[in-house]
Amino acid sequence: MVGGLMLAGQVVAETTFEDFSGDANARWTYVSDSVMGGVSTGTAGIIGQGLDAMIHLRGQVSTDNNGGFIQVRRRFSESWPDSVQGLRLTVKGNxxxxxxxxxxxxxxxVWHSYRASFVAxxxxxxxxxxxxxxxxxHMGIPAMFSASEVNSLAIVAYGDDFEADVSVREISLY
Structure with missing residues (x-):
């Protein structure tokens, strides 16, 4: 437990999900649209140590050849509590x-997911x-999900032709 957040007059616990310490490179995987014939290119990796550790995703996203993404993702088996209301990212980018x-x-x-966007x-x-x-x-996917069902999280540069450059220092659950 890292701290708390005030929601509707009550304190909700905040828990660090990822601070990119330890063997974070083993927990995170880079994937691009090249797995399906796209031409986007990029890299992802952990830079820094301790409190300065972060994951950095960068590259060129191209929608040519039915492509359009680069991402870094973490799969996991530990369940999030059903009480989780959201994600808190400490992030910077371009x-x-x-x-x-x-x-x-x-x-x-494999291409199905639940998606939300943010500006870095x-x-x-x-x-x-x-x-x-x-x-x-996509249509046909259940409209809602439970936090305890989530088993993969990805940070994704997606959908447009652009130069991606985003770093995340911490991901917390609140």
């Missing part, structure tokens, strides 16, 4: 729009993304 993709075991296709400011900022802001990527 002012472009990025996305968080969440996956659950109920999603039948040029200096460090903490951004809250309530879970009710996530929407299904």
């Amino acid at each position: 002012g472009a729009r990025y996305h968080v993709f969440l996956k659950t075991p109920r999603l039948s296709r 400011p040029v200096s460090w900022q903490t951004i809250d993304i309530p879970l009710d802001m996530f929407s299904p990527s």
Whole structure:
């Protein structure tokens, strides 16, 4: 438990999900649209140590050849509490729009996810993304999900032709 957040007059616990310490490179995987014939290119990795550790995703997103994404994702088996109301990201970037993709075991296709977007400011900022802001990527996906079902989280540069450059220093659950 890291701290608390005041919501509707009550304190809700905040828990650090990822601070990119330890063996974070083993927990996070880079994926691009090249897995399906796209031509986007990029890199992702952990830079810094201790309180300065962060994941950095950068590259060129191209919608050519039916492409359009680069991402860094973490799959996990530990369940989030059902009481989780949202994600809190400490993030900086180049002012472009990025996305968080969440996956659950109920999603039948690898390209299905629940998605929310954020703008990565040029200096460090903490951004809250309530879970009710996530929407299904495709028709036929259940409209709602439980926090305890989430088993994958990705930071994604997606959907447009642009130069991606985003860093995340911490991801918390609130």
